[in-house]
Amino acid sequence: MPRKRTPSSLQVIGGAILFLVALIRMVPVGVWIALGLAGLAWYFFLRPKRPDALAPKRGGQASPSSQTYLPSSPAPSISQVPAGRRDRSRAAVSGVRPPAEPGFHEQRDVPVSVLGAAPGSVRPFRVPAAPAGYGQAKWLHPGETANVSGVTIPGGMIYVGTTLTAPSGASDPCLIDPSLPVAVYGNYAVRDMGYWPSYSSASLVARRAYLAWLASGRQDPTADIGYVFLFLYGLERRALVDAESDPAARADWPHIAEELRRLLAIYGEKSGSFRTYAGSLLDWVSLADHPEKAYLRPVPSFPRTFELPLYLRVALGQAAVDGAPVPPRLALAWARHDPTINLRTPARRCVQEFDELFILRYKQEFGEGMVLPKNRTKLKVVHRPASAAFFGQREFSFAFGDTPDITAVTGPVRNLQSVVDSVTERLERFSRSCANNPDAKRTLDGLVFLPVAVWPETAKEAVRSLKQRADAGPAPMLFSDLLSTFGGVAVINKARLSALVGALESQGVAFEPDVLGGARAPKPDESVVLFSVDSGGSAAPPTPSYQAAVLTVQLATAVATADDGIGDEEVAHIRQQVSSWSHLTADHIRRLTAHIELLRTQPVTLASLKKKLQPLSVAARESIAQFMATVAQSDGTVSPSEVKMLQRVYQALGVDASRVFTDLHAAGSGSQPGLVSNSSRGAPFRLDADRIAALQRDTEAVSVLLADIFTDEEPPQPAPVVSDDEPEESDSAPDSAGLMGLDEAHSAFARLLLSRAEWAEEELEDAAADLDLMLAGAIELLNEAALDTHDVPFFEGEAPVTVNPEILEKLAA
Numbered sequence: 001m002p003r004k005r006t007p008s009s010l011q012v013i014g015g016a017i018l019f020l021v022a023l024i025r026m027v028p029v030g031v032w033i034a035l036g037l038a039g040l041a042w043y044f045f046l047r048p049k050r051p052d053a054l055a056p057k058r059g060g061q062a063s064p065s066s067q068t069y070l071p072s073s074p075a076p077s078i079s080q081v082p083a084g085r086r087d088r089s090r091a092a093v094s095g096v097r098p099p100a101e102p103g104f105h106e107q108r109d110v111p112v113s114v115l116g117a118a119p120g121s122v123r124p125f126r127v128p129a130a131p132a133g134y135g136q137a138k139w140l141h142p143g144e145t146a147n148v149s150g151v152t153i154p155g156g157m158i159y160v161g162t163t164l165t166a167p168s169g170a171s172d173p174c175l176i177d178p179s180l181p182v183a184v185y186g187n188y189a190v191r192d193m194g195y196w197p198s199y200s201s202a203s204l205v206a207r208r209a210y211l212a213w214l215a216s217g218r219q220d221p222t223a224d225i226g227y228v229f230l231f232l233y234g235l236e237r238r239a240l241v242d243a244e245s246d247p248a249a250r251a252d253w254p255h256i257a258e259e260l261r262r263l264l265a266i267y268g269e270k271s272g273s274f275r276t277y278a279g280s281l282l283d284w285v286s287l288a289d290h291p292e293k294a295y296l297r298p299v300p301s302f303p304r305t306f307e308l309p310l311y312l313r314v315a316l317g318q319a320a321v322d323g324a325p326v327p328p329r330l331a332l333a334w335a336r337h338d339p340t341i342n343l344r345t346p347a348r349r350c351v352q353e354f355d356e357l358f359i360l361r362y363k364q365e366f367g368e369g370m371v372l373p374k375n376r377t378k379l380k381v382v383h384r385p386a387s388a389a390f391f392g393q394r395e396f397s398f399a400f401g402d403t404p405d406i407t408a409v410t411g412p413v414r415n416l417q418s419v420v421d422s423v424t425e426r427l428e429r430f431s432r433s434c435a436n437n438p439d440a441k442r443t444l445d446g447l448v449f450l451p452v453a454v455w456p457e458t459a460k461e462a463v464r465s466l467k468q469r470a471d472a473g474p475a476p477m478l479f480s481d482l483l484s485t486f487g488g489v490a491v492i493n494k495a496r497l498s499a500l501v502g503a504l505e506s507q508g509v510a511f512e513p514d515v516l517g518g519a520r521a522p523k524p525d526e527s528v529v530l531f532s533v534d535s536g537g538s539a540a541p542p543t544p545s546y547q548a549a550v551l552t553v554q555l556a557t558a559v560a561t562a563d564d565g566i567g568d569e570e571v572a573h574i575r576q577q578v579s580s581w582s583h584l585t586a587d588h589i590r591r592l593t594a595h596i597e598l599l600r601t602q603p604v605t606l607a608s609l610k611k612k613l614q615p616l617s618v619a620a621r622e623s624i625a626q627f628m629a630t631v632a633q634s635d636g637t638v639s640p641s642e643v644k645m646l647q648r649v650y651q652a653l654g655v656d657a658s659r660v661f662t663d664l665h666a667a668g669s670g671s672q673p674g675l676v677s678n679s680s681r682g683a684p685f686r687l688d689a690d691r692i693a694a695l696q697r698d699t700e701a702v703s704v705l706l707a708d709i710f711t712d713e714e715p716p717q718p719a720p721v722v723s724d725d726e727p728e729e730s731d732s733a734p735d736s737a738g739l740m741g742l743d744e745a746h747s748a749f750a751r752l753l754l755s756r757a758e759w760a761e762e763e764l765e766d767a768a769a770d771l772d773l774m775l776a777g778a779i780e781l782l783n784e785a786a787l788d789t790h791d792v793p794f795f796e797g798e799a800p801v802t803v804n805p806e807i808l809e810k811l812a813a
Contacts, residue, residue: 137161137175139238142255149182151211157259158214158234166389167241173198173388174234180207188213193226196388197233218263225271228263232278233387235259239285240385240396253285257300260285264303276808277386279303283310284383284396295319295326299333306339306739306811307751308407310381316372317379317403325369328359335416338407339739340748342417344424346431350441353430356454357423365419370412376766377408382756384805397756408770410748426451429499444486448499452507462486463507470509470530474597480524482511497521508532512594517542527601531594533587546588549581550595551624555649557599558609571596577642613653625655629663638664739811740785745771750782750794754808758800 140146140156147153148160159175166172176199186192186208193206202210213220213227235256242249260282268275279302286300287310294315302309312334319326326334332355335341347354362369379400406412430449433440440446447455452463462485469475483492492500494515501515511528513519522528542550556574578584578592613621629646643664647657739747749771753759759767768775779795786794790810796802 135162137164137172139242139249141252142259148176148178148211149208151208151215153211153214154217155214157238157255158231159237166237166387168389168391170389171200172233172237173200174230174237175199176211182207182211184208186210186212188216188220188224188227189222191224191226193224193230197226197230198388199230219266221266221270223267225267225274228267228271228274229277229386232263232274232281233389236281236385236387237389239281240383240390257282257285261301268303273386275303275305277384279305279309280383281385283381286311287314287381287398293318293322293324295324295330299329302333302337304337304339307754308334308338312337313379313405313407314400314403316406317400320372320374320404320406321402323371323374325366325371327369328362331362331366331369331416331419332358335420338413338416339751340410340413340744341420343420346424346427347420349431349434350427353441353450353454354423354427357426357451358419360451360453361419361423366415370415372406372412373409375404375406375409375770377405377752377763377770378766379403379405380756384808405752405767407748408752408767410744410771413748429495442487444483444492444500445496447486448496448503450503452503459486463504463509466504466509466530467507467532470532473531474594475530476527476597476601477530478524479522479526479528482528482530483524492521494521505533508534510591510594512591512598514542514591514595527598529594529598531590533590543588545583546592548624549578549584549588549592552649553578553592553596554599554604555609555652556645557596558604558652571600573641574645577645609652610654618654621653622655622659625650625653625659626663626666629660629666740782740789742781742785745773746778746781746785749773749778750785753782753794753803754811756803758802760800764801 137159138161140158140160142156144156145152145154146156146158146160159172160178161175162177162179164172164175173196180200181204183204186205188209190209192209193202199207199210210227210230213223214231218228218231238249238252239256243253260278264275264278264282268278282302286302291297294311295318297315299315300311302311312330315330316326316334319330335358336343336347381398381400383396385396427450430440430446433446433449437443437445442456444459447459452460455463465485466482469477497515501510504510509530510533511530513522513528515521553574574596575593578596579589581589584592613624616624643660646660646664650657650660739750742750749767752767753764764779765775768778771778779801782794786792786804786807790807792806792810793804794807796804
């Protein structure tokens with residue numbers, strides 16, 4: 001029997017296809033058209049709507065102290081989820097909600113249609129919440145932290161979000177949009193932004209660099225100034241826009257002021273433009289309450305720019321209105337920040353010392369302070385924002401009623417400049433010492449060139465200790481011990497020694513030897529003798545009468561030492577004689593008493609005195625001897641012991657000792673020297689005091705002789721080393737002495753006009769009148785100066801007059 005064959009799979013499939021083709025051909029074309037239209041209708045009108053499970057949730061929030069912002073991206077499909085998370089994804093599709101994983105945003109269940117479910121049935125499907133910060137931008141308060149694209153940004157004071165409309169209507173350039181991508185690496189020290197920086201329009205590399213600068217604490221001085229300006233834009237918006245309607249923004253003004261001062265200290269010298277705009281905003285926020293009597297309040301710190309800070313102008317104007325004196329601290333701030341005042345190197349190198357000396361000199365000159373005139377120009381604050389967000393609204397202004405703008409007059413500034421010049425001159429030697437030796441500010445090398453009033457407290461205490469010793473009577477001590485009370489100095493040259501003597505004498509302390517009078521400077525192992533002088537003054541300068549008295553004492557002690565050494569009795573006798581010499585001042589007697597004490601430890605030998613006297617002629621030595629005779633009986637009485645001392649002095653001078661009586665008699669009678677009876681040797685002389693006074697005034701010839709004797713030879717001192725930046729040049733503030741080469745009055749007029757963008761004609765007339773200028777001529781001169789120096793006019797328009805913003809930019813650069 002033949003075997004039955006089974007059809008193959010291909011034959012079955014082929015037969016089915018032929019059957020379907022035949023069946024389709026049997027259906028009319030109209031039926032196919034109707035089915036197509038029905039399908040389209042179902043798709044567009046009858047199909048159930050699915051919610052957009054991937055749309056981000058707007059306005060999601062993180063913790064108040066830390067915000068996390070990540071760029072948006074499509075949600076991954078189940079196949080894209082890592083193996084460890086697929087079970088959780090399948091569970092979500094099947095309607096089971098597993099526990100939330102730590103570190104992920106909160107999930108929410110949304111009802112959606114699921115393919116294969118019964119008609120009308122829904123199952124829950126988890127959709128991730130949108131990252132925080134998407135939507136309307138949020139201002140992060142000082143101290144808050146944000147995380148944008150994986151970069152942690154401390155300190156707050158920035159706007160983060162996807163929407164922030166600028167006053168101009170565009171998106172605000174300061175906004176940090178977390179939905180925008182950033183590069184993996186960016187260097188904020190490289191310029192990668194345009195003139196008007198904007199986060200949204202910046203490159204991916206620039207965005208990363210800006211975030212890195214913010215993350216670094218906004219303090220790296222190498223950062224490109226464009227990133228600093230971008231941050232400044234946010235501060236401007238908070239201070240100017242938000243503060244108009246939000247009290248919390250107004251409360252941020254002190255924090256913004258503190259941040260501006262910090263940024264100016266880091267970047268102010270790097271960019272004049274930043275210094276101008278940031279300084280102007282600092283003016284604005286520093287006047288949060290424009291307090292009354294601001295001249296009595298502590299003065300905040302400000303950068304030095306081409307105009308006086310507004311806060312100082314307000315305080316000075318209020319003082320003028322009240323007729324109150326300008327306190328020393330306010331006057332110091334005025335001198336340091338007024339661009340018309342020339343500050344030389346000592347004022348910048350020795351800030352603390354300059355400030356203290358300025359206050360002392362200001363009080364000496366003006367007592368409680370200068371009283372300012374109430375001039376006609378009224379004060380008005382104007383801030384021009386730096387941000388492009390304010391295009392179309394370029395100026396914010398505030399008036400202060402009748403408060404005058406003191407910068408419109410020049411007289412008070414001249415008074416301040418006089419004080420500044422006086423203090424600067426006093427500081428020059430100290431400044432040079434500090435340039436050569438940075439430690440001079442804390443050692444005697446530099447302190448000797450300063451008044452004791454500004455010395456450190458430890459040095460002042462050393463002076464008080466020396467004063468106590470000097471007040472107790474002549475006090476011998478080694479010179480090295482004297483120097484060690486101030487920390488010790490190995491070598492002190494003649495210039496510093498003279499300065500030390502002057503500093504001590506100003507506190508009522510002097511010492512022998514008389515360095516200022518020409519004596520040789522003592523060596524460290526030699527003695528000096530302290531004695532007191534009138535406090536606040538100085539020891540009396542040597543006179544011919546005093547020099548003759550010193551020579552007499554030196555010869556007397558030399559003679560005593562040559563015999564058997566000088567004893568206490570002889571010293572007491574010499575002191576008694578000195579105290580009786582009425583032709584000497586009290587300071588001279590105190591110094592001479594100290595000199596006697598010095599001679600006990602360092603006696604002058606007859607040989608050294610004879611060596612000095614030998615070059616003199618016999619007539620000159622006789623003149624000195626006669627003068628000593630006059631000094632000896634200046635009190636009207638000459639005792640036998642005094643006669644004996646004079647005889648020994650005459651012998652040392654090489655003059656016949658028998659002439660002592662002749663010279664004493666001649667001095668008392670006013671006649672020429674002559675012989676007198678020896679019978680008078682045993683009795684004291686009684687002389688006419690008026691004649692003695694007449695003889696004492698005739699000492700000019702003797703003084704010339706004594707000057708050579710009392711000037712000790714001193715080895716020449718090397719000239720002080722002067723640093724390369726001397727002479728002390730003027731401050732580096734822009735055009736500190738004459739803006740655009742103008743004279744004082746026109747320069748002050750120009751600086752005043754630069755403080756606002758627009759001026760009414762009557763305001764210009766008041767300003768010109770305060771400065772004694774003709775308005776039309778002053779305007780023409782300012783225009784010519786601006787064209788000559790910067791190739792742009794100073795003014796635009798006529799009514800009102802507008803200051804050209806280009807000239808402001810050029811002056812600030």
